[in-house]
Amino acid sequence: MRRLIGWVLLALLLGAGYVALTQPGRLPLRLPWNQAATRPETPAEVPGPAPAGPLGDLSGAALRAAVARQPISIQALRARTYPGSALTVRQTLRAGVNYSRQVVSYQSDGLRIDALLTVPRGTPPQGGWPAIVFNHGYIPPAQYRTTERYVAYQDAFARAGFVTLKSDYRGHGRSEGEARGGYDDPGYTVDVLNAAASLKKDRRVNAKRLGLWGHSMGGQLSLRAMLVDPELKAASLWAGVVAGYDVLATDWNPPAGKRRTLDALNRRFLRALSPNASLRELRGRPIQLHHGTADKEVPYAFQRALADDLRAAGQSVVAYRYEGDDHNLSRTLGTALRRSVQFFQANL
Template structure:
């Protein structure tokens, strides 16, 4: 009882109204409402980019969707962006190039703007656990499955993969251990699956003591119930991990630890190291990442 009370008080002190544990998240209902097109943003030879809107947790969420121009229906990839200062974030951000490549390769790509970013309502999440961000993606995945084949998603198939960079990789891990219908997860320079390590990195490395320090120094007693890495046994998705050996933001050792945990839990996976690459890939590293990503999603989602 005392441990439960300590955990409850810790959660209350953060001002979080949502449940935190993986088990509690898995018992919530997701989806409801529809994804709609606001306007066309761009027409290219291979795909059309739309500004889209969908509901989540009582908020209006926005993002863009790339839809291949060819006939037929296509699997869906939800691309989750990493940390960008919300005050400078724009709908078309650094991850646009990944979305465009995947759309030209035959996937409907949804790039949601997380709460408080761009046009999306709500406040950016301050908690290092990113629970609210994960709920938004869980809502979006449920809407895609329910609406696939009609309306704005008429070209979409109800087969979904996730690609997350940095913070987005941490969100993707939480989503995938909660939603067992996610079929493929690609982690690119990802945050750890252990939320304490993320909080410590945020406090001591990213912000020089400005954020995440209370969580880093006083973690909740039920941290193992919160952190995705302790729930990889729930994964029904195939996983790929891509990480540069000179990543100064999310250490390459984290990828090795994630891959060890995936192997221990017998999750189908492949792990790729990129010698000399940093947090965001360029040149040949980027080309190889996208070549592997397209092959991975084609095999897992088709």
């Protein structure tokens, strides 16, 4: 993973993912403020000067400007365009019970991104089928295969009459580009937003009835994408890495027997960089959360943190707690899938 360019560099842990097969790598947090200095380190590539004066004197305007310079920030992502492209069929797969399955590709940042597309059989409703951008969790890119993992999850939505598109993300499977991680690089989020834009171009899809489903790292990608694109109507997030960056920095897999801490300015910066700082801009679009209390990869506390943030921002949220269940909700999968399907039926 690459570090953020700016006077605070964030190298958060690689996303916990589909742990049935693998444990993701971890990277330590690096926050190179020099506590003895009166100004932060300034890499040569930073656009514009670093703020002068004592660290505690950073004004709200300067903080917002610093955050906006980070490519992963909501502000920077909103400044980009997401044209997507027509979906190009690469391979036709064995059909599901009542839907077709194809490996397709679309364009994102000039890269070919592969994805698994399902389309219901039969006559679509007026305006087209509702659709779900399906965002998987961390899987080591070299191990990722388009047609593996999440089969039961995607099948549940496809059977219920939704078009689904599971993006491989750049650097995964046969997708072009470099896999740089989902937290301190914008690439995966850009791929998700271009996936949504590509679905909007498809005549079989109702562009006004698009939602997002995300697991683990895909939960954060979905939340960020929803804040960037106001046309995405609803999101169901499972075991998501969805606490604020300030919480992730201190509470996600700290070294045994040690406690990570942040000084006040780093905490403010990471908080402002988080999608959680922009939740008021959901403007009532609903979020549904699912998390198991025995999740060893992503703490259940992260769901509580996002739910609290959403409520504080006056937003709609329904949060389900699965006592004793794991990162993949293996014990209560049927119940969680049924709730997600009903959520999208009600909101798309």
